Structures are given as structure tokens and as C-alpha cells.
Amino acid sequence: MSEELAISEQVAVYRREFPDVDPQVETIVSTLSRLARRMSVAYGRHLTDLGISQADWEVLKALIVAGSPYRLGPSDLAKRIGLTPAAMTHRVDRMEAAGLVTRTRDEKNRVRVNIGLTELGREKWLESMRMAAVFEESLLQDADAEQRAQLAGALGQMLRRVEQDQPDALGRCDDLD
The missing domain is CATH 1.10.10.10 (Winged helix-like DNA-binding domain superfamily/Winged helix DNA-binding domain)
Known part of the structure; x- marks a missing residue:
């Protein structure tokens, strides 16, 4: 399994491939997306602990x-x-x-x-x-x-x-x- 890129590295790749992307907007949205995934996993673990x-x-x-x-x-x-x-x-x-x-x-x-x-x-x-x-x-x-x-x-x-x-x-x- 490959490691996930840091948000700044991910945004740099996006900018390389799509120069029109707003790096600030992409940083915010990518961070929110990653946070939501991580929170979902954490909540899932809590619920599993409760059965x-x-x-x-x-x-x-x-x-x-x-x-x-x-x-x-x-x-x-x-x-x-x-x-x-x-x-x-x-x-x-x-x-x-x-x-x-x-x-x-x-x-x-x-x-x-x-x-x-x-x-x-x-x-x-x-x-x-x-x-x-x-x-x-x-x-x-x-x-x-x-x-x-x-x-x-x-x-x-x-x-x-x-x-x-x-x-x-x-x-x-x-x-x-």
C-alpha cells in the first residue's frame, strides 16, 4: 500500500496537471475530504467497540x-x-x-x-x-x-x-x- 501524499504535495501535483486550480481552495477541500475520511474511520471504530x-x-x-x-x-x-x-x-x-x-x-x-x-x-x-x-x-x-x-x-x-x-x-x- 502506498503512502498518501501530504496535502501540499497533492495540491502541487494538481497544479502541475491542471494549472488553473486555486491552490488555497484545493488545500481546503482536500483537507476537509481527508478529515472526513479519517473521522469516519474513527467513528466506525467507536461504534464497533459498542457492538x-x-x-x-x-x-x-x-x-x-x-x-x-x-x-x-x-x-x-x-x-x-x-x-x-x-x-x-x-x-x-x-x-x-x-x-x-x-x-x-x-x-x-x-x-x-x-x-x-x-x-x-x-x-x-x-x-x-x-x-x-x-x-x-x-x-x-x-x-x-x-x-x-x-x-x-x-x-x-x-x-x-x-x-x-x-x-x-x-x-x-x-x-x-
Whole structure:
């Protein structure tokens, strides 16, 4: 396996091959891309340590975000996560077997099923958040409050621009396969 180039070396190669590239912009974007990959690996390791997957975490998060009583119908859950109903069913089957979620009939409409968060699922989510908070704080330990605010503002602007220019992306790359 070859070593990854330093960002400055990577940008130098880009400039050699495509002289019109803005080195400052490319440095920022390449750094963000590399940071996102490294963070994704770190989060994945944390979740593995907890015995859950990134896919499990997405479901747990969607149920937490829905608020108490932490239940959603399968189609609502699938939409929030960006999955097909069939993929959601498979994921919920696996998570139910692991004790992370439950399936119950809706009390008002017995045809409807709700996916609910179990105490174990909530504990796994909370522990993942504790681990993430420690990790994320360590990432930003060298930045003071003003620098953090500036970074948050700049990244927010970039995110809004991507969402404006690519409104159907929603963070998924399924259409790029």
C-alpha cells in the first residue's frame, strides 16, 4: 500500500496537471475530504467497540431525533434515513434481533407498525455520543472559542452551498455507484 501524499504535495501535483486550480481552495477541500475520511474511520471504530454499526446508529439517531416516545413507522424511518422500505425492513429485522429496537402495532391503527427504541438501543446511542464528544473535543482542542465560531460559520456556509447546488444529494452517494 502506498503512502498518501501530504496535502501540499497533492495540491502541487494538481497544479502541475491542471494549472488553473486555486491552490488555497484545493488545500481546503482536500483537507476537509481527508478529515472526513479519517473521522469516519474513527467513528466506525467507536461504534464497533459498542457492538453496533454505522447503519444501526443511523436508525437509533432517527428515533432519538423523533423525540419521546422514540417511535416511527417503517416508511417514515426509511425516508428519514434515505433507504428503500425493503432495506429498512432488513435493517430493522437485524436490530430487533439484537435488542436495539422493537416492532409494535400502533394502538390507534392496528394495521400500522411502529419501530421503537429499546432501553439498550438508547444506551448504545448515548454511549456513542459520549465517545464522539470526547473524540470531537480532542479534534478541536487547539482552537479557541473565536476560531471554533469562525470554523463553524465557514463550514456552515459550505454546507449550505452544496445543499443549494445539489439539493437531491442529502449526503448520499448511492447514485454515484
